[in-house]
Amino acid sequence: MHKPTTQDTTPNGAVFLDRDGTIIREVGYLSRLDEIELLPGAAEAILKLNCQRIPVILITNQSGVARGKITEEFVKQSHLLLNRLLARENAHIDDFFYCPHHPEVGNAQYRKICTCRKPAPGLLLQAAGKHSLDLERSFVIGDKLIDVKMAQEVNARGILVKTGYGNDELKLTETSGVSPDQVCSDISEAVDWILKIREDNF
Ligand SMILES: [Mg+2]
Ligand SMILES: [Zn+2]
Incomplete structure (x- = not known):
């Protein structure tokens, strides 16, 4: 069983999660709340992090806002719902950050x-500033190489999961020059790897 520890010896690292294809099913541009479906094992994996008092922070590109497919209000609603679904399994995400922009397409406000x-x-x-996090002791879990690259930009470790677009992205590692610190079948395996690494290091 995973019990919260009483003494706070946890280093200030966090686990950053991509959303689509990593913790929920990839559906293209998610635009209805009833399309939100947790991937198997996602809640349980997040609960393990919660119990270790490791901050869990979601980071997602939502260019659907720039493209006019969804509103920022919808993005916020989807994140509230996500936490309600996780709460059924006693898990939670501590904070949510999204990018509504796109460099070339969409409404002027977001382009x-x-x-x-x-x-x-x-x-x-932004998250590190708000929550006083040590990014070099942090991890990013995502199904795209952009998730891995973002991690490595700040000397965090990037884990590619094979759910969502993960299997296709894996084929691009050689040509892209982005090499994941670890490749895992899904978020459950990724979280177990993180907890193992932390045990070995601290
Ligand atoms: Mg994704
Ligand atoms: Zn942005």
Whole structure:
């Protein structure tokens, strides 16, 4: 069983999670709340992190906002629902950060070259500032190489999972020059790897 520890010896690292294809099913541009479906084992994996008092922070590109497919309000609602679904299994995500922009398409308000669209590490830096996190002791779990690249931009470790677009992205590692610190079948395996690494190091 995973019990919260009483003494706070946990280092200030966090686990950053991609959303689509990593903790919920990849459906293209998610635009309805009833499309949100947790992947098997995701809640349990997040609960393990919660019990170790490791901050769990979601970081997602939502260019559907720039493209006019969804609103920022919808993104916020989807994250509230996500935490309600996780709460059924006693798990929770501590904070949510999203990039609504796109560099080339969409509404003028959101069409820009920003510093928060993955693989740029802007949202990691924002989260680190807000929650006093040590990014070099942090991990990013995602199904795309942009998730891995974002991690490596700030010397965090990037784990590629094979759910969502993961299997296709894996084929691109050689040509892209981005090499995941670890490749895992899914978020459960990724979290177990992280907990093992931490045990070995601390
Ligand atoms: Mg994804
Ligand atoms: Zn952005």
